[in-house]
Amino acid sequence: MPRKTLQTFEIQYLQVMDCDGNVDKRLMPALSHQQIKELYEFMVLVRTFDDKAFKLQRQGRLGTYLQVKGQEASQVGAAYALKDEDWLFPSGRDVGALITRSHPLHMLFQYRGGDERGVKAPEGLNNFPITIPVSTQIPHTTGSAWASKMLGEKVVHMALFGDGATSRSDFHEGLNFAGLFRVPAVFVCENNGYAISLPRVRQTAAETLAQKAFSYGIDGIQVDGNDVFAVYSAAAHAVEKARQGEGPTLIECITYRAAGHSTSDDDLKYRNKKEIEEWQKKDPIERLERYMRGNNLLTDKSRDDVLKRTRQRVEKAVEDYENVAPPRPRDLFTNTYARPTNELKEQMNEFTEGPDG
Ligand SMILES: Cc1ncc(C[n+]2csc(CCOP(=O)(O)OP(=O)(O)O)c2C)c(N)n1
Ligand SMILES: [Mg+2]
Structure with missing residues (x-):
């Protein structure tokens, strides 16, 4: 048997669209105009929900909330690659993925209002409840994917988690088992630069998080996590591969947590404004808007329509949330x-x- 050397484990980095909204046509995933508009509307909806949740918390109308801001492309792009029959295993920050998977908005407010019933997916929606203990959803995903494999179902199981999660034992156990049993799972790591106040470089000595996949005999890839086309492309490929019985994949999305860790954080105590402003230039929604405007998929009028529609949906969800009878x-x-x-x-x-x- 030839011995593998470190060179064998080259990490691919996928970017389809640059910050100015120019795409590399050779890498562009097969998405119709309608689907691109849908991805955009999901991302705007997630941000509208997120802004509202932050304000509600400040007004004392919601509990602690973890903002998605800056990570919309990673969450929407990954979740969009799943079929209805597939399963999603989200972490506390993944309301954007849950929104893409049709979880009712008012229930997400309800959950963050302290009412656990909000994460019980309505019948027919294959979304696991949010897990608060960091990375524990990873072995759940592996176990659930293993069950599908044993039952002969062509169902894919996707876990979403952060960079900090890759330092915990559950990540390693979950990936080891997934690799060994070649379960139909996709592990999406949203590397947003921080685990609360701990920067990524102080999290692990590993050069990339994607390379951790190789220890477990599975594929690992890095993608530009603020480029929805790159995230979708890598996720769709990994989902299809898993569905065909060709094993799991770890996708590291390089993104940025544009807000504090949670509503109880003061992030300027451990990072500076300049860094935040630098990342602002890579904002995933503005980037997609540039692409869409350049390709006649977005005008001022259609953008206003999207903003109006999403605001209305979110306001209605707040009303529904505040009218839910307490448990x-x-x-x-x-x-x-x-x-x-x-x-x-x-x-x-x-x-x-x-x-x-
Ligand atoms: C097992 C466990 N340890 C500690 C915590 C406290 N905690 C909540 S979020 C978090 C950081 C998670 O960082 P990361 O995985 O990068 O996800 P992000 O918050 O950036 O989305 C920690 C340590 C927890 N929830 N669970
Ligand atoms: Mg993080």
Whole structure:
């Protein structure tokens, strides 16, 4: 057996569209004009939702919120590559992917308002609940993909997670198992430069995060995560490969967290304005707009229409969210175990009254 050398593990970096919106036609994925417009509208919807969520938190109408801002291309591009029957395993920041996967907007507000019922996907939507413990959704994805493989289903399972997640054991266990059993999974790492206040360079000595795939015998690729065409292209390729039984892929999206870690953060304590402004020039939505304007897919009028439509949808979702009846206190007990213990039953009867209690 020939020995593999480090050179064998060359990392590919995919960029289809530059910051000015020029695309390399040879690399452009097969997307119709309608699909490009749809991708754009999803990205605008995600940002509109995100801005609103931030404001609601500041007004005391929402709990802690993790903004997507800056990562719309990574989340929308990756999730858009899935079919309805595929599964998505999101992290706390991945509301953009969930929106692309039709998760009702008001339920996402509900979840961030502290009501867990908001992440229970409506019947027929194959979205796992958001996981808050960093990277634990990765072994879930592998396990679920393994189940599909054993059942002979042609269903793909996609995990989304951050750069920080690649330092945790769940990432390594999940990828090791996925590689060994060649499960139909796609692992999308949104390298947004930070894990809370810890910069990527202090996260790991590895030169890239994509190369971690090679330790587990799976393919790894880096893409420009602010280029929706590159993300979609890599994700669509990986999804198709997984569906054909050719194993998992790790995609590292190089992107930037344009907002603080969460609404409880003051990011200027650990990074400077200049860095934020530099990345602003690579904004994923503005970049796509430049491409679309240059290709007669967007005008001032059609942009205004998109903004108006997305604002209306988000405002309606806020109204619906604020009209949801609060959960019953007894749900705290009934949702904990399939069969509550006698002690829990006693406590439930002591603390709640009647069917709505
Ligand atoms: C197991 C675990 N440890 C610590 C935390 C606290 N925590 C929440 S988010 C986060 C950083 C995650 O960084 P990254 O994976 O890069 O994702 P990002 O927040 O940048 O999207 C940490 C440490 C947690 N939620 N779970
Ligand atoms: Mg991060």
